[in-house]
Amino acid sequence: MRKREYLGQLELMVLLAVVRPAKDAYGVLISREIAEKSGREVAIASVYAALERLERKGLVTASLGESTAERGGRARTYFQPTALGLQEAREAYDTLTRLSSGLAAPVGKPA
Amino acid sequence: MMRRELPIVATWLLMHFGSSAYAESLAGDLIEQFHQGRSRWWYWRQVAIALVLSRADVMPIVFRCAAAVTAVLGLILITDRFSSPCPSTVTPALITLAALGLGVVGMSGRRAASLARALVGTVALVMLGAGTLSWASTTRSERCAGTCMCTQARAVAP
Numbered sequence: 001m002r003k004r005e006y007l008g009q010l011e012l013m014v015l016l017a018v019v020r021p022a023k024d025a026y027g028v029l030i031s032r033e034i035a036e037k038s039g040r041e042v043a044i045a046s047v048y049a050a051l052e053r054l055e056r057k058g059l060v061t062a063s064l065g066e067s068t069a070e071r072g073g074r075a076r077t078y079f080q081p082t083a084l085g086l087q088e089a090r091e092a093y094d095t096l097t098r099l100s101s102g103l104a105a106p107v108g109k110p111a
Numbered sequence: 112m113m114r115r116e117l118p119i120v121a122t123w124l125l126m127h128f129g130s131s132a133y134a135e136s137l138a139g140d141l142i143e144q145f146h147q148g149r150s151r152w153w154y155w156r157q158v159a160i161a162l163v164l165s166r167a168d169v170m171p172i173v174f175r176c177a178a179a180v181t182a183v184l185g186l187i188l189i190t191d192r193f194s195s196p197c198p199s200t201v202t203p204a205l206i207t208l209a210a211l212g213l214g215v216v217g218m219s220g221r222r223a224a225s226l227a228r229a230l231v232g233t234v235a236l237v238m239l240g241a242g243t244l245s246w247a248s249t250t251r252s253e254r255c256a257g258t259c260m261c262t263q264a265r266a267v268a269p
Contacts, residue, residue: 046160048137048161072142
């Protein structure tokens with residue numbers, strides 16, 4: 001079994017949110033995606049902190065977009081998953097699916 | 112449509128004290144959201160979170176140093192309480208409790224629940240503020256009277 005560094009809950013949510021969208025993912029979009037899917041609002045700064053950690057682990061890459069007047073002349077940073085990031089997301093999903101199989105009754109989910 | 116005025120101070124704080132590699136993009140995101148109708152309160156809250164996160168690794172050290180300084184101050188005030196003719200009981204008690212609170216927050220690190228930590232930290236800071244104010248008011252009233260009022264009271268008493 002290979003030794004791996006586990007992702008925190010927020011890191012995993014952010015990674016999945018980066019993998020998901022059809023268009024390029026950036027701070028606001030990722031934060032909105034997590035809020036919609038999890039029902040909990042996440043501060044944009046927390047999203048960027050998680051993205052920084054994911055980038056350090058080589059799971060996402062960042063690229064600078066164009067600056068706009070609406071953003072006070074500041075550019076968006078877009079994030080894309082790397083091959084390792086996609087593999088990590090897949091493995092995390094598989095692990096969670098395997099671990100949660102047969103748990104419907106104990107966690108109170110209707111059968 | 113008229114554009115709302117951006118919270119300039121909050122943006123300045125973010126740009127100067129937020130150490131994230133993405134501070135520019137974060138500021139841009141906040142400005143974009145603000146212009147799309149988010150409130151001033153929301154903007155300030157986001158900036159506060161960003162500032163705390165960018166200093167998250169040094170916060171326990173800051174709290175530990177503050178606790179040490181406050182503890183020394185508390186000791187000085189306790190000593191003063193026994194040697195001074197005008198002893199204040201409230202001030203040393205408040206400062207000592209504040210030192211204990213700050214110490215607990217600094218030592219607990221990530222083990223303690225963040226809500227409990229925030230609560231203890233806030234109470235400690237309030238106590239430190241109240242202690243400092245009470246100390247300042249005692250010192251001021253003594254200085255205004257020219258001499259200690261207690262000494263005067265003792266001298267007048269039969």
